[in-house]
Amino acid sequence: MRDFIINGAEAYLPSLSLDCVIFGFHENQGKVLLLKTKNAKQWALPGGFIFKNEDVDEAAKRVLKERTGLSEIFLKQFNVFGEPKRSDANFHRKILKKDGIELADGHWLFQRFVTIGYYALVEYSYVNPEPDSFSEQCTWQDIDDLPELMMDHREILDQALRTLRQHLSYHPIGYNLLPQKFTMPQLQKLYETILDKKLDRRNFQRKILSYGILKRLKAVKKGVAHKAPYLYSFDLPKYQRALKEGLQGGW
Amino acid sequence: MRDFIINGAEAYLPSLSLDCVIFGFHENQGKVLLLKTKNAKQWALPGGFIFKNEDVDEAAKRVLKERTGLSEIFLKQFNVFGEPKRSDANFHRKILKKDGIELADGHWLFQRFVTIGYYALVEYSYVNPEPDSFSEQCTWQDIDDLPELMMDHREILDQALRTLRQHLSYHPIGYNLLPQKFTMPQLQKLYETILDKKLDRRNFQRKILSYGILKRLKAVKKGVAHKAPYLYSFDLPKYQRALKEGLQGGW
Numbered sequence: 001m002r003d004f005i006i007n008g009a010e011a012y013l014p015s016l017s018l019d020c021v022i023f024g025f026h027e028n029q030g031k032v033l034l035l036k037t038k039n040a041k042q043w044a045l046p047g048g049f050i051f052k053n054e055d056v057d058e059a060a061k062r063v064l065k066e067r068t069g070l071s072e073i074f075l076k077q078f079n080v081f082g083e084p085k086r087s088d089a090n091f092h093r094k095i096l097k098k099d100g101i102e103l104a105d106g107h108w109l110f111q112r113f114v115t116i117g118y119y120a121l122v123e124y125s126y127v128n129p130e131p132d133s134f135s136e137q138c139t140w141q142d143i144d145d146l147p148e149l150m151m152d153h154r155e156i157l158d159q160a161l162r163t164l165r166q167h168l169s170y171h172p173i174g175y176n177l178l179p180q181k182f183t184m185p186q187l188q189k190l191y192e193t194i195l196d197k198k199l200d201r202r203n204f205q206r207k208i209l210s211y212g213i214l215k216r217l218k219a220v221k222k223g224v225a226h227k228a229p230y231l232y233s234f235d236l237p238k239y240q241r242a243l244k245e246g247l248q249g250g251w
Numbered sequence: 252m253r254d255f256i257i258n259g260a261e262a263y264l265p266s267l268s269l270d271c272v273i274f275g276f277h278e279n280q281g282k283v284l285l286l287k288t289k290n291a292k293q294w295a296l297p298g299g300f301i302f303k304n305e306d307v308d309e310a311a312k313r314v315l316k317e318r319t320g321l322s323e324i325f326l327k328q329f330n331v332f333g334e335p336k337r338s339d340a341n342f343h344r345k346i347l348k349k350d351g352i353e354l355a356d357g358h359w360l361f362q363r364f365v366t367i368g369y370y371a372l373v374e375y376s377y378v379n380p381e382p383d384s385f386s387e388q389c390t391w392q393d394i395d396d397l398p399e400l401m402m403d404h405r406e407i408l409d410q411a412l413r414t415l416r417q418h419l420s421y422h423p424i425g426y427n428l429l430p431q432k433f434t435m436p437q438l439q440k441l442y443e444t445i446l447d448k449k450l451d452r453r454n455f456q457r458k459i460l461s462y463g464i465l466k467r468l469k470a471v472k473k474g475v476a477h478k479a480p481y482l483y484s485f486d487l488p489k490y491q492r493a494l495k496e497g498l499q500g501g502w
Contacts, residue, residue, distance in 0.1 A: 014265045016365060056333025056365055080328055080367050082307025114267060114307055116331050166497045169420045246417045 004133060005101065009108035012049035018060050018116045019047040019153065020075070021160035022068065023143075023194075024124025025177050030143040030193050031124055032157060033067065035135035039098035040091075042150035044135070045157065047115070060118045067138060068127045073176070074243075075120045078163040079156075082114040086152045095134075119160040123177050165195055170246040172213050172239050181217060181231045184208075211247045213239045255384060256352065260359035263300035269311050269367045270298035270404065271326070272411035273319065274394075274445075275375025276428050281394040281444050282375055283408060284318065286386035290349035291342075293401035295386070296408065298366070311369045318389060319378045324427070325494075326371045329414040330407075333365040337403045346385075370411040374428050416446055421497040423464050423490050432468060432482045435459075462498045464490045 022033040034043040046067040050059040057077070065071050089110035096103065103109065129138035141147060149157065168191065178186055188204045208214065217231040242248070273284040285294040297318040301310040308328070316322050340361035347354065354360065380389035392398060400408065419442065429437055439455045459465065468482040 013363070013365065016266060050333070050365075052363070053335050055335060056331055059333075077331055080307055080331060082301070082310075082367075084304050084306060112264070112303070114264065114301075116333075166421045169497070170417045246420070 002101065005096075005103070005107075005109060008049065011051060012108075013052055014108065015111055015113055016056075016116070017047055017049055017113045018056070018063065018118060019045040019081075019156055020060060020063055020067075021045060021117065021119040021157050022064065023119065023121050023161075023164065024127065024140055025121065025190060025193060026124045028189050028193050030196075031140040032143055032146070033124075033127070033129060034139065034141050034147070034149070035067075035131055036137035036139075037095065037150060038134060038136050039095045040150070041148065043141070043147045043153075044150045045153045046132070046138070048132075056116060060116075064118075064120055067130055067132070068122065069130070070122060070127060073120050073122055074173075075118050076167075077116060077118050079117045079159055080114060081117060081152060081156060083152070084112055086115070087112045088151055091150065115156075117156050117160060119164055121164070121173060121177060168194065172211065172234075172242045172247060175234050175236075175239055181233050183229045183231060185229065187232070211242065213242050213247075253352065256347075256354070256358075256360060259300065262302060263359075264303055265359065266362055266364055267307075267367070268298055268300050268364045269307070269314065269369060270296040270332075270407055271311060271314055271318075272296060272368065272370040272408050273315065274370060274372050274412075274415065275378065275391055276372065276441060276444060277375045279440050279444050281447075282391040283394055283397070284375075284378070284380060284389065285392050285398070285400070286318075286382055287388035287390075288346065288401060289385060289387050290346045291401070292399065294392070294398045294404075295401045296404045297383070297389070299383075307367060311367075315369075315371055318381055318383070319373065320381070321373055321378060324371050324373055325424075326369050327418075328367060328369050330368045330410055331365060332368060332403060332407060334403070335363055337366070338363045339402055342401065366407070368407050368411060370415055372415070372424060372428060419445065423462065423485075423493045423498060426485050426487070426490055432484050434480045434482060436480065438483070462493065464493050464498075 024031040024033060033046060035046060036043050046063055048059065048063040048066075050056055057075075060075055060077070061071065064073060064075055092109055093103070124140055129140070131138040143161070146154070146157070173194070174187055174190055177190060184205055187208065188199060188201065191204065192199055213235055214232045215235045217233060219228065219230060275282040275284060284297060286297060288295050297314055299310065299314040301307055308326075311326055311328070312322065315324060315326055343360055344354070375391055380391070382389040394412070397405070397408070424445070425438055425441055428441060435456055438459065439450060439452065442455065443450055464486055465483045466486045468484060470479065470481060
């Protein structure tokens, strides 16, 4: 950590950071990946800085990979948080002091940082959370029962969730979050978990089918008394196109 | 301009800029506000830098106000453009040289800039375009017939338009773009202009009414032979709530 702090000004773009809100979904539960800050009671979003010659989106992928082990994940920039007062040099100064690190007032870590917010959606049973050098723990926390977060991280998290819910109107979701074959109730449950509300079964089915991103698989005879539910999978070329161009059924 | 260039490193956050895609709509035409760069054939988006103690969104409002005279306008951050190669020091160096300004290699204007993209929607007959100190003209250009743009500004513009179209699925638009009282065909025409496609009249009416943001005004007898079309106005409290929370009729 000392190297990182001392050499940061050389290595990273000044004044700019990024924070990732990594949502995890598994068996109808919504979680978010948080780091417990060393020497403080607050938790933090996984975040980092951008190398001087690094693409900003690549930097976000790097942070996601470092904290979760995952790559090739849906990761989306959603907002820039740029209030002058959001950076809190004193907070960092106190934490570092407890580790015996004292830095001059003009040190790069104490400058104003504008942060770029990203959100990601992952199946949380696939993830191996890894703390960074400022943290003692990296764990999943229930969206409904969050610990105290540092600085404006709670606001960043809340806005990520609002944005994710709005994006459901024009982005497909579900790939990588559900098994390869799934039932309509499984897909509906995923939407209900993200939206935190019940949806009407018929309306859900009509609407989701109208997007044209699902393939209904051949029914398999199971020899059971009542009819097995149909299985679906995503039609990947159509899913990818919808990710780029937006879902049908908007305007 | 010389003052700005010499003192910029003191005044502004390093490495960070913003660019505004200002869409203008008037009588079924879509335009975008562009600046003709001095000493170069390319055009540019209105943009600027962020003062060291200035909120990022406030900086965008300041730029919009400086170029258009307008404030209180719907202005939305939509993406960060952060490729390392997007900044082109040579382009700026050549332009400045033609003005007799030669700067050292490490000058702040020649660093890598990450830029924050905003878009705005305005009624373009209300706007008095004002060039900035790098530009010789500031004018409206047809969306369908754009001149060559500098750096990655064309990509920024295209992405703003794609985002605006997607946002129509969950954001209301029209306030400040239409007269206070308007007909359903006027509102439909605005959507058609933005989307660059025809919409079905009945479906449009059903969907837009389902959002609950319109008030139908009392029909006024005009003494003409055939029925006058109903006039509508936006229900502002509901419109503002929808801007914040998203339109009804999503999930």
